[in-house]
Amino acid sequence: MSSGKILVAQGGGPTAVINQSLAGVVLEARRHHGVSLVYGAHHGVRGIVNEDLVDLTRETSHNLEMVAGTPASALGSTRDKPDLKYCQEIFQVLKAHAIEHFFYIGGNDSADTVRIVAEEAQKAAYPLRAIHIPKTIDNDLVGNDHTPGFPSAARFVAQAFAGANLDNAALPGVYVGVVMGRHAGFLTAASALGKKFPDDGPHLIYVPERVFEIDRFLADVKAMYDKHGRCVIAVSEGIHDAEGAPIITKLAADVEKDAHGNVQLSGSGALADLLCEEIKARLKIKRVRGDTFGYLQRSFVGCVSDVDAREAREVGEKAVQYAMWGEGSGSVAIRRTGFYSVDYELQPLSAVAGKTRTMEDEFISASGTDVTDQFRLYLRPLLGSGMPDAFRLRPNPVPKILKI
């Protein structure tokens, strides 16, 4: 007989819809008669080891619905990446509170944490069901058609580039927009969905799946600028040279590293500024502007894909159903079943944990600086309904009188 106690937590970078998954877990769990208490941990695994827990059974359904529609992690998040000892501490807290169902909403690192905690429970013959619920704007979880959070961030990026293209057409020059994504270029590639007319930008897209060479880059920019009289460029923050060294490290002398030992890429405009300086200096183009989309792309309120919101809710609900009626621990995965429909399944934690998906080759054009129609077909339904559309005036030139 289960203790009926559940714990849910949120890890890693927030998304626009991660609270949908939280609400999905809590509301679905409270529907089950076997569930007595639904706890949440503040700031992910850190809140678990510190026993910083809240009782979500006492939250109103109405407020949970309102929180579901609010971006960023309502329980708080963490960048901690637990090692074995940390995971053992997590397990000790779960045991002390008699929690038999643990749900962790996060990326591939979070899946790895869930995997280790589940193993610890098994070793101790403790009846724990541990379920990983996918979330990441990077779309880099294996075994998933896509991950909740990515579609809304992709929508932001597409809308941002649609606007940047219009702005650049009004005041021509070169525009560089730097998009999040360390290893996976999905989010940067989403910029292509902001294009409508054939000469619209982004005219060039650089993803971490391809080696970045500054000379090649400058030649690309020059060719586009000569052709269109302007150039809009989407660049992933994770672009790197042939040795795998991030381009950003070529600029910054003092580079910050995160808890995972990775070079800090976000929260600085340095990469965009570096690329703009190169273009100005070597191509002698005057009007060159760079923007780094930074945290806006994952936390802007009011840019959510309804498809993403719905699926993020469902992966939370499904997680509870797998835990209650299923056989064991695992990671909820989204499978595409039609154009456009999805279904869910529970995959083994080891299939997701610590692994990184990158853009499939068929999504990247032969030039390496554009996406394919296959990618457009893949991404468009995820962006949801009500995507803004751009229109332009048709050319009806007036004959010149003075300057003929």
Add this chain to the structure above:
Amino acid sequence: MSSGKILVAQGGGPTAVINQSLAGVVLEARRHHGVSLVYGAHHGVRGIVNEDLVDLTRETSHNLEMVAGTPASALGSTRDKPDLKYCQEIFQVLKAHAIEHFFYIGGNDSADTVRIVAEEAQKAAYPLRAIHIPKTIDNDLVGNDHTPGFPSAARFVAQAFAGANLDNAALPGVYVGVVMGRHAGFLTAASALGKKFPDDGPHLIYVPERVFEIDRFLADVKAMYDKHGRCVIAVSEGIHDAEGAPIITKLAADVEKDAHGNVQLSGSGALADLLCEEIKARLKIKRVRGDTFGYLQRSFVGCVSDVDAREAREVGEKAVQYAMWGEGSGSVAIRRTGFYSVDYELQPLSAVAGKTRTMEDEFISASGTDVTDQFRLYLRPLLGSGMPDAFRLRPNPVPKILKI
């Protein structure tokens, strides 16, 4: 008897609703029986002197409506700031094409151009009606309650900070968001409208109307960080020291200047990066992130205030009515008449031209780092309907078992 020929053009930085004003001019003008042809100039005054004109009479009403809903300047814009000789060239083109009504949608520099062109026409006894139609995200035109384009940009900034605050609460640290605005802090101050709960960010707001001192800034940040365990900061790109030198010049050795002789503030992440480095180095806070909102705040598609769109359309329509039925040239101005209602009037071009409005003292708190309720009352109705709202979980702590 009028020639019935009209010319409209767009100058300065694009906005989310400047095409509403364009559509307002064209559709209203085509309604008047005295009007035979409606021309548009590509890229503002530059297109006029180059006779790069299009016949908007041949555009469909339907497409004009679609273009009206599209951000950025559909005719193209320019940063040219005409001197007397340039204005005389403009007048020669108007005369050659027998244009007797000239509409220029732009900021205070554009108003100045309209003023000089109108004077040239008067000197030549040429029957020109020249009307300036207000537009600027900076909200820095005198004689206007507010200017079209500002409300939508303000909405973007408010939504961006609402999201940044949630993200920062989930992963605590210091967040610096740099907002456009050289002399006027209205847009930066709009960040305050993203606040809901008393401890929400932005916790500090720095506008160009107050002198920026780095030591005072660091003390402010430390106090807020000590109080909340985090700090969200809105900074105007135009912040300057007591001598009026932009803070950005203290960092960048090689500063770009625009056609108006101003230091280039946008299109670079340098100011945010500088402030973040100072906070990291001197306050020893580890997680410090900076974003520069850049061109997103004026060109993002899908973040438009319906109030702004409506008013931008009306100033275009009113401009034509003033030209057709009024007494002379002028600048259309928005007056607030109630809570919330507006009306329009034509003010003399000299009242607007080349002048800059900054934030009124009663809009800035005594601390100099926050806005007043008067500002909230001023701005809220402009943001329009459907503003996203943020919700949070209520605290229901679970008693600790292990760590008591």
